[in-house]
Amino acid sequence: MAIENQQEDTMKISVLASGSTGNVTYIETPKRKILVDAGLSGKKIAGLMKSIGRDLNNVDSLLVTHEHSDHCKGVGVLARKYHLNVYANEGTWDAMAHKIGKIPTEQKHLFGMGKTMSFDDLDVESFGVSHDAVAPQFYQVHHNGHSFVILTDTGYVSENVEGIIQNADGYLLECNHDVEMLRMGGYPWPLKQRILSDRGHLSNDDGATALMDILGRNTKKIYLGHLSQDNNVKELAHLTVASSMKQHDFGVGHDFNLFDTDPDKATKLTVI
Numbered sequence: 725m726a727i728e729n730q731q732e733d734t735m736k737i738s739v740l741a742s743g744s745t746g747n748v749t750y751i752e753t754p755k756r757k758i759l760v761d762a763g764l765s766g767k768k769i770a771g772l773m774k775s776i777g778r779d780l781n782n783v784d785s786l787l788v789t790h791e792h793s794d795h796c797k798g799v800g801v802l803a804r805k806y807h808l809n810v811y812a813n814e815g816t817w818d819a820m821a822h823k824i825g826k827i828p829t830e831q832k833h834l835f836g837m838g839k840t841m842s843f844d845d846l847d848v849e850s851f852g853v854s855h856d857a858v859a860p861q862f863y864q865v866h867h868n869g870h871s872f873v874i875l876t877d878t879g880y881v882s883e884n885v886e887g888i889i890q891n892a893d894g895y896l897l898e899c900n901h902d903v904e905m906l907r908m909g910g911y912p913w914p915l916k917q918r919i920l921s922d923r924g925h926l927s928n929d930d931g932a933t934a935l936m937d938i939l940g941r942n943t944k945k946i947y948l949g950h951l952s953q954d955n956n957v958k959e960l961a962h963l964t965v966a967s968s969m970k971q972h973d974f975g976v977g978h979d980f981n982l983f984d985t986d987p988d989k990a991t992k993l994t995v996i
């Protein structure tokens with residue numbers, strides 16, 4: 725019947741995996757199916773796609789944020805096996821070259837920092853962040869008046885970035901660690917310093933503060949992501965962000981919802 729065939733003009737997303745062990749996000753519009761990052765093995769990503777009823781054979785493009793393994797581990801395999809077009813900025817291409825193996829030249833594309841590119845009915849905007857990689861950039865995607873922001877792996881959120889990502893419909897935002905767990909935990913001091921620095925990762929408190937600065941009337945769905953395996957717990961991240969926002973009179977649970985992510989389980993494919 726006609727109605728069944730009529731596809732709604734919406735953007736859907738699933739955070740396939742998020743955490744210090746690997747990151748992949750799936751985004752689809754009626755015309756495009758893309759991934760942002762491929763930080764797990766090709767096999768695992770294929771399995772996660774299957775778990776949301778989707779197939780890697782239908783994905784056309786892969787956007788890479790930076791060269792850390794938890795973001796690019798599967799890039800080479802996916803590009804070769806599924807013939808994906810891969811996008812990254814020049815610094816990231818250079819830095820990840822030795823990690824991903826050979827990719828046919830025609831599948832390698834530049835996505836400059838601060839640029840916007842159109843993929844049919846999906847516009848993608850990149851923005852640079854403060855993180856200890858060569859040229860880390862994250863992405864805001866726009867479709868039919870709605871937008872979704874992916875922002876993990878940043879030591880802080882600058883006013884410039886806040887301006888770019890204001891009032892999106894959805895966010896995947898980093899809540900990497902609980903500061904006390906990190907301080908008291910077994911990591912060597914230089915690594916602790918790295919994580920806590922301006923070029924490291926956002927803590928649960930940092931994530932809450934950033935969210936309160938950027939969300940707006942359009943914001944309905946917030947995914948808490950990139951949790952450290954060692955220095956965070958899902959419930960703690962959720963509680964820290966929720967209580968901090970409630971204290972500041974934000975409508976957690978009615979104006980917008982907070983969702984958890986997992987390192988090895990996809991979030992439900994959801995309209996943004």
Ligand SMILES: [Zn+2]
Pocket residue numbers: 743744747792794795877950
């Ligand atoms: Zn990462």
Ligand SMILES: [Zn+2]
Pocket residue numbers: 790792855857877
């Ligand atoms: Zn990183």
